[in-house]
Amino acid sequence: MLTVDFDRLGIGPGTTVIDVGCGAGRHTYEAYRRGADVIAFDQDGAELDNVDAMLTAMREQGEVPHTGRAEVAKGDALELPYGEGTFDCVIASEILEHVPADDRAIAELVRVLKPGGALVVTVPRWLPERICWLLSREYHSNEGGHVRIYRASALRDKIVAQGMRHTYRHHAHALHAPFWWLKCAVGVSKPDHPAVVAYHRMLVWDMTTRPWVTTTAESLLNPLIGKSVALYFDKPVVGCAGS
Numbered sequence: 001m002l003t004v005d006f007d008r009l010g011i012g013p014g015t016t017v018i019d020v021g022c023g024a025g026r027h028t029y030e031a032y033r034r035g036a037d038v039i040a041f042d043q044d045g046a047e048l049d050n051v052d053a054m055l056t057a058m059r060e061q062g063e064v065p066h067t068g069r070a071e072v073a074k075g076d077a078l079e080l081p082y083g084e085g086t087f088d089c090v091i092a093s094e095i096l097e098h099v100p101a102d103d104r105a106i107a108e109l110v111r112v113l114k115p116g117g118a119l120v121v122t123v124p125r126w127l128p129e130r131i132c133w134l135l136s137r138e139y140h141s142n143e144g145g146h147v148r149i150y151r152a153s154a155l156r157d158k159i160v161a162q163g164m165r166h167t168y169r170h171h172a173h174a175l176h177a178p179f180w181w182l183k184c185a186v187g188v189s190k191p192d193h194p195a196v197v198a199y200h201r202m203l204v205w206d207m208t209t210r211p212w213v214t215t216t217a218e219s220l221l222n223p224l225i226g227k228s229v230a231l232y233f234d235k236p237v238v239g240c241a242g243s
Helices: 026-033 045-060 101-111 126-135 154-161 176-186 192-210 212-225
Strands: 018-021 039-040 069-074 087-093 113-124 167-170 228-234
Touching: 018 026, 018 192, 026 039, 026 069, 026 087, 039 045, 039 101, 045 069, 101 113, 101 126, 101 154, 101 176, 113 126, 113 154, 126 176, 126 228, 154 228, 167 212
Parallel strands: 018 039, 018 087, 039 069, 087 113
Antiparallel strands: 113 228, 167 228
16 A cells, blocks of 8 residues: 555666655565665664565565565664765655654665655544544544644745745545544454444455455545655755756
């Protein structure tokens, strides 16, 4: 289940990518499948072990082009261990809402991006997220949980203030918003509730089969209740030769 539009980013062979806060690795895997040189970066060592195992399996099963390279790296998004302008593309999907010092994290994302490169940041959208917070304190008040709700315009302005140029925005995962509202209503610690189980079964069916009815429904609903908002940016090239 991808939140990021890889076609828009133009990721392919020869592209250097870092997936900051990669989690279970869904965006790392897609970059790798496209032949990119990708680093899966996260502070959760156990999660990275799982990602590394999957990357190895993908390579052994011939699921990636020969140009593709991938590795995992453990560290802190507030202090990325890479030089300025290292990557062609920086992905930060669903992480900034967890980071108290988000301005510092944004500065690091921008710092390691090459001039002319692309940054994409995704976070929970304000309205669906606000409903979750209203329905359940347990949803967000836990260690490592969400510390803020972003308005897309405010997050855009934070990133533009770091010298980036905003290029595009879209919403994603509309079918997942009601699922989380349901979980919050019955209790997020009750994954075996019949209604939650039934809705989750539908989501799995949708993600594995991609039938036209749910694909069409989600595309129509995304602008209204898409669970995530994705913001795309370019890093301007300053002081080009001949200028």
